[in-house]
Amino acid sequence: MPKRILIADDDPDILSGLKERLEWSGYQTMTAKTGAEALAAVQQEHPSLVLLDLELPIMSGIEVLERIRNVNISLGQESPPVIMLTAFGTINRAVEAMKLGATDFLTKPFDLNHLECLVRTVLDRQALAKEVTQLRSQVESRYATIVAESQKMKDVVTFAKRVAPSDAAVLILGETGTGKELLARAIHRWSGRADRCFMPVNCAAIPEHLLENELFGHERGAFTGAQHMQEGKIEAADGGTVFLDEIGDMPVALQSRILRVLQDKEFHRVGGTRQIHVDVRFVAATNKNLVQAVKQGAFREDLYYRLNVLQIRVPPLRDRQEDILSLAAHVIAREGGRYGIESKRLTLDAEEALCRYQWPGNIRELENVVARAVILSECHDIRAEHLGLPIRKAVVEKTPASDDGSLSYHHSMESHSRWLIREALRKAEGNQTRAAELLQLQRTYFTKLLKQKGMSTKPQYS
Secondary structure (H helix, E strand, O other): OOOEEEEEOOOHHHHHHHHHHHHHOOOEEEEEOOHHHHHHHHHHHOOOEEEEEOOOOOOOHHHHHHHHHHHHHHHOOOOOOEEEEEOHHHHHHHHHHHHOOOOEEEEOOOOHHHHHHHHHHHHHHHHHHHHHHHHHHHHHHHOOOOOOOOHHHHHHHHHHHHHOOOOOOEEEEOOOOOOHHHHHHHHHHHOOOOOOOEEEEEOOOOOHHHHHHHHHEEOOOOOOOOOOOEEOHHHHOOOOEEEEEOHHHOOHHHHHHHHHHHHHOEEOOEOOOOOEEOOOEEEEEEOOOHHHHHHOOOOOHHHHHHHOOEEEEOOOHHHOHHHHHHHHHHHHHHHHHHHOOOOOEEOHHHHHHHHHOOOOOHHHHHHHHHHHHHHHOOOOEEOHHHHOOOOOOOOOOOOOOOOOOOOOHHHHHHHHHHHHHHHHHHHOOOOHHHHHHHOOOOHHHHHHHHHHHOOOOOOOOO
8 A cells, every 4th residue: 555645835836746756656645735734634644754844834844743743642643754844044943843753854945856765765764663563562472471370480470570670680590491581571571671672692502603703793804704893682782681591501611701791791892802881681591500510610600690699490380280271271372363263272181181291391392282282173172182192191099880880981980080089178178279289280170170070179078
């Protein structure tokens, strides 16, 4: 769809000339001869760009510019970019208009080629800004949700929110796949640096000889092929947060340079001597035992203490059973929205399979399992067989046979499950939360079982 441009000028020759040229270039145009008409057109037609004459009758171009900005701010809308049209003697006023929010200015008489180039540049810049905003929103939405139904995760989130506003280093510990980067992004989002860059660096994924250049950048001529200066990720993140993932895999030789940045907020690029000052907050994460690594000489002790100012340990998924079904529901909703699949739900046997599994790969494994099930299940319900999880054999207790003496599988399993539930309630003295823990089931799933089987919540003492 062609971009729509509003031309506001009291000179009919300029209006017709600009209109003809812009429409010849493929844009749609609308015109206004007064400030009031320009304001009405902006509010009703929502143009992509405004060409605004500085010297309009009754209401000047600067007044129109201010009202456009104030009205859109009050309505929570984005103002269109404005290019001021000005005579040679009013350039200083055009500069003043730019301070009030104008994007650029053109001096009369116009060079139409320059006009077309400027319009295209401003519109391209606007489209790029919208794309960046959209992509950032998509990334933030991907990492925005932290599921914390279990008390252990609630404690982690509470602590993370407390430490987020500070600039102190944070060390996040936990097994692979527990969501350490998700928590690091949340800390950045809850901090005063949220509007600046979050820069992740995976210290294990980048070869040792490239990691230094990736972090600190290089000067021109620093090595063969370095034809241009390149800033590193630490410099690019100035004002924001640097996330050093898998810090336990960083080479010892490079750890001393990171220590210097942590201490002095200064470094020099590869091949350079000039000290560069940065204002960044460091968050590091690892699945390794850094204390043991320090004893073995694989990690610097002084760097460990610099990073370990605020330590957060993320529990593995097997220790936060209450979060499993909520995480699964979140993945189902996300995957359904991504592929345009109708909303699906887990059956009781699928929920039970998820809760019984130990999840050695933690949340990352859960995401993969549930996402695959969403795609493979051909109906509305996701059943246990869609998950593809290994079946854990349970210890079979003696259960009563049916009245006719047969050994019906379904009857035996139903009897055994009822016996397990009664035993758990008896041991927990009727406490459903404790009974669910004894059965290694999520509390909400345990409640569903009770309702499904029509069982009393009171323990039955034998």
